[in-house]
Amino acid sequence: METVRVTVTLGAHNIRRQERSQQKIRAGKWVIHPQYLHKGFKNDIVLLKLKPRARINKHVQFISIPRRNEHVREGALCTVSGWGWTSVTGNKTNMMRETNMMREVKLKVQEEKICQQLFRNYQRQSMICVGDEKEEKATYKGDSGGPLVCNKKAHGIVSHARKHNRFPEAFTRISHFEPWIRKQLKRFSLQDIPCFPSSD
Known part of the structure; x- marks a missing residue:
């Protein structure tokens, strides 16, 4: 092995x-x-x-993590940081060159029902629905595993999104775990x- x-x-x-x-x-x-x-x-x-x-x-x-029954509220503005790709277009080399420096983005926590409609396997108790289409900001390849920080606590972990539409995304809900x-x-x-x- x-x-x-x-x-x-x-x-x-x-x-x-x-x-x-x-x-x-x-x-x-x-x-x-x-x-x-x-x-x-x-x-x-x-x-x-x-x-x-x-x-x-x-x-x-x-950084602190939330307790089991502590939930981040819908509408909360949180930050995610990472070195993931910053563009969906262009070639891979250009995208990788743009991400030497850590970037940070502010994302809004969404209603659970939005992700329940979009993701077949969305589980509200163990996932958080994050990201607003109007803002046109999201995490991308290379950001997985990064923290969703709300009120100085790590409430989520970058997990997954739909292939051709980045908004919203499903994050792992730390309080559940x-x-x-x-x-x-x-x-x-x-x-x-x-x-x-x-x-x-």
């Missing part, structure tokens, strides 16, 4: 440069949600344990994670 190595880069702004603020740290262990399904992107969440720990400073800081996250963090601290990949 091939060994998979995952490296996380923290504190980056320009990913094409070796900035002093950057920390490149290997993921020693990780856990994929046991009910993850690629079809419909159900339970689209994975946790990484860094080895060694990150150094917390002005460039690398913690909060009990599972806390359970995994306890297991990480006990070093008791059988059956999961390791890059040791």
Whole structure:
């Protein structure tokens, strides 16, 4: 079996440069949600344990996650940041060149019924409907896994959109997975994670 190595880069702004603020740290262990399904992107969440720990400073800081029953309200304006493609048109080389620097976009949380009508596998308890057609802004290829930050908390994770229409998008709802996250963090601290990949 091939060994998979995952490296996380923290504190980056320009990913094409070796900035002093950057920390490149290997993921020693990780856990994929046991009910993850690629079809419909159900339970689209994975946790990484860094080895060694990150150094917390002005460039690398913690962010809170919501509790199980804490929901971000419809109409809330949230931010997403990442290095994903910035254009749907043009060739791949030009798009990749435009994304050296981290970009940030403000997106509005939508009514659940909008995504329920558009996505066959949309699950309101574990997903958030995000992005407004009028604003013409969205995440794109390369942004997956990025945080949806609302009121200084990470409420969502960039998950998926429809192929030919970027608005709205379905994000993973972190509050739904909060009990599972806390359970995994306890297991990480006990070093008791059988059956999961390791890059040791």
